[in-house]
Amino acid sequence: QDLEIARKLDIERKQILETATKRIDEENHLRFAEKEKLISDLARKIEDLKRQAEQGSVQAQGETLEVCLEELLRGMFPLDEIIPVAKGQRGADITQHVGSRTGRQLGTIVFETKRTRNWSDAWIPKFRGDQLACGADIAVLVTEALPKEVERFAFMDGVWVCDYAAAPALVGTLRWSLQQV
Secondary structure (H helix, E strand, C coil): CHHHHHHHHHHHHHHHHHHHHHHHHHHHHHHHHHHHHHHHHHHHHHHHHHHHHHHHHHHHHHHHHHHHHHHHHHHHCCCCEEEECCCCCCCCCEEEEEECCCCCEEEEEEEEEECCCCCCCCHHHHHHHHHHHHCCCEEEEEECCCCCCCCCEEEECCEEEECCCCHHHHHHHHHHHHHHC
16 A cells, blocks of 8 residues: 555656646746847847948948048138038038139039949939039039949039049039139
């Protein structure tokens, strides 16, 4: 009888142990699943933040080119009015009102800056539209990514396209042509 009771207790202990083990395994599985979900959510957030940081960085790089061009124009042409276009506002990045020694306005040059790796054919028509909208005489697109067929600068569909290194000479020549007209 003692042996029979010991076997029954043993069987019940095993059942209790199995039940407890299953319950603990289920709880651990749920905790593990929660942790995995948290890790995956955090990894996604990290990727989003990286992408946002890179995007902000690209935007800052573009603004750097714009500011450098603006400073260059101010230094080269002290008689001209150099006006940066406010962020978020449609139109070119910089407007240059060419002035004479007598203070008379001789014409307007608008600038768009692009600091990207790849050229886009869509830039020209959009910028040409901006030029026409503001009534500028000349449009200059300063970009790091020139079209394949352009080495330093070119006149394309009514817009001058050049790299930053060629900009001073090109703008000087275009400004001189406005003075002559």
